Amino acid sequence: TEGIMREFDRGYSEVTFSKIAVAVQPQEAIIHKEYHLCSADPNLVGLDHCRPVGFTNYDVADQLADVGMEAIHPKASKPLEINAIDLRIKNTFEPEHPGTLITRDYVAPEKHVEVITGTDKVVMIDIYDPLMVGAAGFDLHLMQAFFDLNVSYIFKATSANSISLLIWQKDLKPQLIKELEAKYEKITVENSSMVCLIGSNIDQPGLLARAAGALAEAGVNIRSAGFALRKVNIQFIIAREEYKAAIMALNAAMG
Template identity: 40%
Template sequence: MSQYRAVRDNIVLHKRKPGGYYQRMLVVSAFGGITDGLLECKRTGAPGVYATYADAEDDSAWEQALDNVSTRMAQINREMFGNTPERAQADSFLQERIAGIRDCLHHLRQVCAFGQFQLAEQLQTIRELLAAMGEAHSAHNMVLYLRQSGVNAVLMDLTGWRTDEALPLDQALEQAMERVDLSSQLPVVTGYAHCEEGLMSRFDRGYSEMTFSRLAVLTGAREAIIHKEYHLSSADPRLAGEEQVIPIGRTNYDVTDQLSNLGMEAIHPQAAKGLRQQDIPLRVRNTFEPDHEGTLITTDYRSPSPCVEMVAGRRNLFAVELFDQDMVGRVSHYAECFTDELDRMKLNLVAKDMNANTLTYYVSGNRKKVRRLVSALQHRFDNADVNTHKVSLVSAVGSDMSIPGLLARSVAALNKANVPVRAVHQSLRAVEMQFIVDDEYYEQAVVSLHDELVQTHAETVALAVA
């Protein structure tokens, strides 16, 4: 959204006559860095307004954080509109919302000064209130910005600002759509939707994809399109090289689930579920290459011939290994206890291995939570040895990887690149093959597997065609 000119020129206006702007809905996220300022930095964990409010004993810290993010949002208004009437409208909208949030947080502090009211019980509501501000700001600005170019854009504000009740998500969306004429209006929709289900408590920052998905399902969309700043490619271009990676033309929802598990979401699995069930194709496009068709994701796609479509991975995982000779014949009991502790610690399970007396779970999360997990497991199983290792997971992924000798080729490629393999897993469904390596070998593993499994295959196909 920070590249608002590209959004306007490459998504809304691109090669369209005025009548062609419509029969679409534009679901937007906040401008870059704004949600980090309102909540906390997703990458570093640095506190924003929410984190500061939750932890501070007085009001000065969170008020300063709110002032900082408000100043940044006003700066965006200035950059987008300069000295125009739209700038005044954008500033007025921003000031009203920020003032409302400030008053709400002050009053809540006062109420919670009484023992019968606990701030902790309201923190999730506060988090949603603050997150919604980012989407409301960007959606309102985009409406004004598109109107300057002759587009009849309208704001579809789903944030629940000053509403009395929370409706079920689908009902809230249907009510909002009743007020829009898609034949002559382009709704710009806030990615956050205030609803009975509590999107943020379920999906955290992935809520906008859920709003996007349900709108597509409820309107019977011909196609759902996600615009990103890069192509869905055969590997991370920063690792494998921009000239070496290949944009993925087609794949299926099964593959996107595997990518999501690796933290590389094309779309949240729960958001993809509705699209898949309604057989709505999803397209992932590069905002900066509007003439490129992007990646088309469908339910039934299978590559014409078995191949590896991409190599992806996840760094900074912890391998938590539980060894206990008493486990033999009771693996399911140990696994159930292990999973219970993972859920209690709010750690994300990425992969797992097991044999007769050992369970190894590969989890993502901070080191403090992992230490608590180890202590809890040691407490539940007195005779067990529990160890942890810092590792990375590298996966070969494809809609059909039933290729004889693929595992042997992969291991040989890693061995040639001097990458020690700590563990390996190949599923019967032939959509993913996983390699566990020490964290320091992650980049080498991605590059070597991409060279062997993707580039070599692409060159072979090119030679065959030639």
């Protein structure tokens, strides 16, 4: 137990819970939290403007964990997912509520955004170098610097001659910036925030336009944006001070 506590800190109880579930092999494992897994942060949008998420999948849970909104510690969820054990997240203070059921294969029957979330505790590092144009594997050496200093990124965007990476504020190390500045022509660091539209079935025409329009109407400038082909998570990078306004605008627009 001491070793698990040292490695996983506050997540040790969930990792222990996961190990027991894998050993017992139940159809469903239930974990109790102090809050519901909601469609948006009630502290930002208000209780009347969000709702508990009834069903989702482990893919969505991964996306949430990546921005710090952990339904369950990722080191605890992986064994459950691999062993096809469903996970139910329940609110301790509402024991009669069914909570959120997380399964491996769930896909929402109708296209909609399940969770609007993000973080304002990140920084964007932009690496510009004209030698990048057409060069094969240029970012291999860039990634080596991040690897050597144990820095992980949560967003990446590229152009012909620049690469933008989003990392946690706590992981911004002077040594990392020093190494990058020694190798590449120009390094820019900006305090940032990221807002995300996440769901198991969000691939639909016009969603990106609707989200961008909502941010524009709220006066929020999109600094960068992206999503993978599978479209489980659409990410917008914005100024740190615009985080709350962006969450509220997207929550209102997604209904």
